Amino acid sequence: MEKLIITVALDGAEVTREHQPNLPLSPDEIAEAAYEAWKAGASIAHVHARDEQGNPSQDKEIYRQIIEKISAKCDIIVQVSTGGAVGMTPEERLQPVTLKPEMATLTVGTVNFGNDVFMNTPTDIEIYAKAMQDHGVRPELEIFDVGMITNAMRLVKQGLVSEPVHVDFVMGVPGAIAGTVDNLLHMVRQLPAGATWTVAGVGRVQLPLNTMAILLGGHVRVGFEDNVYYEKGVLATSNAQFVERIVRLSKELGREVATPAEARKILGLAPVNVG
Secondary structure, three states: OOOEOEEEEOOOOOOOOOOOOOOOOOHHHHHHHHHHHHHHOOOEEEEOEEOOOOOEEOOHHHHHHHHHHHHHHOOOEEEEOOOOOOOOOHHHHOHHHHHOOOEEEEEOOOEEEOOEEEOOOHHHHHHHHHHHHHHOOEEEEEEOOOHHHHHHHHHHHOOOOOOOOEEEEEEOOOOOOOOOHHHHHHHHHOOOOOOEEEEEEOHHHHHHHHHHHHHHOOEEEEOOOOOOEEEOOEEOOOHHHHHHHHHHHHHHOOOOEOOHHHHHHHHOOOOOOOO
């Protein structure tokens, strides 16, 4: 079984300090949170930018600061969001891709998102994929429901995404696929040979789905974007606290955790020089 890649989703677009007092918002805070998660065992930092008021932003210059500050601290893979926030235009959402980060998320379908609709038309999805291809950015295909796997493979047929694909199953969002073991198994079975996958469980389903991913040979995502509670009624103290738990659990289950260099090899990313 491959070593376990741990992604830490540091802040997201929806969580506020009212939900989680320890939420990192500024580029310095996000970089420090990524560094602490890297020390704990994370290989990928999934980041959303925030403006000076703490609101979600896709501003290229804010992302530039975040990437530079994280890269100055450690060799964690920086994965930018092209999801942004509900209501943003494709042009807004694509700004950080032009910085040529190692990875970016690419949501391959429209989904009800609580009381909102996260819109991703077929044309827009193709635009995102082509931009990532042009800038040499490895896409992580975000899957909120089973039909999105078909959409993802259509991009492969169109030559816009190369195999082997890497996907992230986002489970437990109100309006999307429920975070059950049966649903996870069903989606994993739809993937083509050679694909790699991560699961991001939202809220209380995070830990059970993380555990299943470790056992099934997948990878895991944790962090404040998906869950602010460490256990029922107890807020987590940091993103790193979630990572530390997964490292302990993976060790108990007999699966080694990947370093960023090992994660790059698993995902087909170019190695980077450290130091």
